[in-house]
């Protein structure tokens with residue numbers, strides 16, 4: 374099965390790619406990522422030579438590029454790509470609207486086009502239900518189209534060869550690969566509209582169709598990765614269910630809510646087998662140090678102040694990223710089209726409790742905590758009721774917050790060069806703008 378994973382150079386996407394390649398030998402991943410400030414190819418170190426992994430540098434809003442990727446074979450899409458930081462959306466909502474809404478629309482359009490073309494007689498009358506029969510049908514691999522003009526972003530992109538996973542034997546694994554030139558990569562030049570190195574890619578060099586193995590086909594064609602933030606803020610009681618009304622507070626969460634509704638509308642209108650997942654706050658390795666947990670760990674390690682918004686009593690429901698990845702695997706293989714699945718780790722904590730635990734784990738003084746001006750529109754409490762995914766797909770979180778947080782702190786201690794490079798770069802400028810006047 375060939376999965377198009379968007380935003381795979383970010384925190385959750387990169388964890389998912391590692392997870393799924395390890396868990397599912399029949400899966401090959403194409404990672405489409407724009408490499409914004411949050412995209413970091415170092416998150417995927419070690420996968421470069423993996424024949425089941427391909428990186429494409431580009432924008433999900435680039436229709437031509439997305440169509441080109443589909444023409445080379447895709448069985449399902451998982452859309453992680455997004456502008457993901459609430460504080461940035463307060464400073465400038467524009468990229469949030471562009472990527473989270475318009476980008477998602479382009480992905481949905483192209484996926485729907487593919488779905489129509491490859492579903493005999495058009496979309497099914499009753500869209501719900503597994504797509505087992507259709508899963509192995511994909512666009513026949515073709516040469517890169519002659520005369521492809523520059524992408525709308527003007528991006529160039531590199532592709533490492535795609536190999537069919539599972540029972541596919543052709544492709545790059547251990548031998549000649551499409552357009553391979555020395556470093557094992559072909560490069561599409563969006564400006565000239567041509568493939569560089571490796572002359573033309575011949576159809577016979579492209580990987581054969583992976584027809585999947587019994588039980589290994591996707592149940593849905595498109596998973597939209599959403600967030601509990603679309604539900605807005607809770608009071609001290611209650612938890613979000615899939616039926617809770619949408620009531621987003623920030624430009625970020627409003628853009629995610631719009632994308633959810635678009636995805637569900639493409640299911641209802643066009644029959645595209647879509648599932649929407651809404652998870653709570655993730656934590657774990659490779660999280661960009663602008664989000665609460667990695668920011669606090671890295672600041673504490675540098676003996677810098679820990680900026681806590683407002684009174685620090687806002688509550689988030691923490692989910693270890695690996696538990697999230699397992700939930701997504703289940704939705705991919707067994708989820709029902711047209712459904713929403715809430716994913717939460719039963720990990721409600723106040724921000725202050727999280728920060729104090731981090732300081733304790735690092736043996737740093739509580740005096741590092743600084744209460745700073747609150748975030749405008751700051752949601753007070755999130756809490757997810759994950760009983761639907763537990764009931765229907767048998768998912769349960771495996772990480773307790775205490776153990777997961779301790780392991781995460783340890784990861785940041787051991788991987789100092791990873792976050793130091795981020796913090797010493799463009800991030801510093803942003804950090805000044807965000808916290809300078811607070």
Ligand code: NAD
Nearest residue numbers: 380382383384385407408409411412432433454455600655
């Ligand atoms: P992230 O910011 O770490 O990564 C986002 C990735 O998307 C980056 O690699 C970035 O380069 C890429 N990207 C951005 N715009 C793009 C575009 N136009 N085209 C292609 N790639 C683009 O985000 P994350 O924390 O990994 O979140 C992933 C998804 O999960 C997002 O959709 C987010 O809304 C959702 N989510 C995250 C959390 C969380 O706690 N981190 C919780 C709930 C939901």
Ligand code: TDX
Nearest residue numbers: 457458459600602654663664665666680681682687724
């Ligand atoms: O410096 C800080 N100080 C602070 O008190 C930061 C960065 C955050 N906070 C607070 C704000 C929130 O109450 O910590 C909490 C968590 O903040 P973030 O890490 O920014 O996450 P949040 O706003 O809850 O959103 C996250 O979870 C839902 C992700 O960033 C979103 O992508 C996801 O949809």
